[in-house]
Amino acid sequence: MTAAASDSLAGKVAIVTGGGSGIGRGCALRLAADGAKVGVFDLDPGNAKAVADEIVAVGGAAHPVTVDVTSREQIDAGVAEIKALYGPATILVTSAGREGFRRFLDITADQWNALVSVNLTGTFHSCQAVVPDMIEAHWGRIVTISSSSAQGGQPFMTHYSASKGGVITFTKSLALELGEFGITVNTIPPGFIITPMTERNAEKGRLGPGGLDAVIARTPVRRGGQSEDIAAACAFLCRDEASYVTGQIIGVNGGRTTTSTVF
């Protein structure tokens, strides 16, 4: 488990979608290490349970919930389950996401809709389900996970990068609307974090010539990102002291350019 940085989130209840793997797992572990009780939401029941068990094993509080973020009913039920167990959630991290890699002319409408449905509409559903309790508490922290591909564009990923571009604009707009309620809304667009998703892409040769090693060689800090890198930024954004940071895009990408990226 990530080393406890502080008890800065003691007494808080957090929900992390996509918490069963990769970046979501890293954020769930870190928020729990900082004292939050965590609802681990994931489509994969085994992974959600494994992460919750990992947190509980080191003395934290976490509960797994099997949720498909494309289903508003499932999200509402999951939010109610966490509320009954721990109290209202006032921290939300939306990491549930699916990747896509296909030539533009080969993308079917169903494939387009499937990615938008998870990455963008899933973010909408998750936020709308928890914001009433945040308004009630007059305190809230929302961290969406977008993508550096939405900042610079990415070939063969028009559906994916468009869905993530939507997440960025959604985040900025929601921040403007919710600021008066003590709720901050920020987005982290990760850049090449080594997770099961990245490993799948590397195996399929989607990272371009040289694969992951070549990507690392082009990355200014000369290493691949870890889910802990995203989790550290996420933990900061969730703290009380970050109350003046909202509507921001907090890039965590090892210094990769975000104005134009090719692989």
Ligand SMILES: NC(=O)c1ccc[n+]([C@@H]2O[C@H](COP(=O)([O-])OP(=O)(O)OC[C@H]3O[C@@H](n4cnc5c(N)ncnc54)[C@H](O)[C@@H]3O)[C@@H](O)[C@H]2O)c1
């Ligand atoms: N890894 C990177 O370099 C990178 C870069 C940019 C953006 N991202 C984004 O970060 C987020 C996390 O990615 P990751 O690399 O950790 O991937 P990952 O595949 O390891 O984890 C994604 C998790 O989301 C869950 N999920 C997928 N569809 C879901 C659904 N409909 N409902 C609920 N859960 C669902 C999966 O079961 C999985 O546990 C994604 O949104 C991804 O697009 C990752």
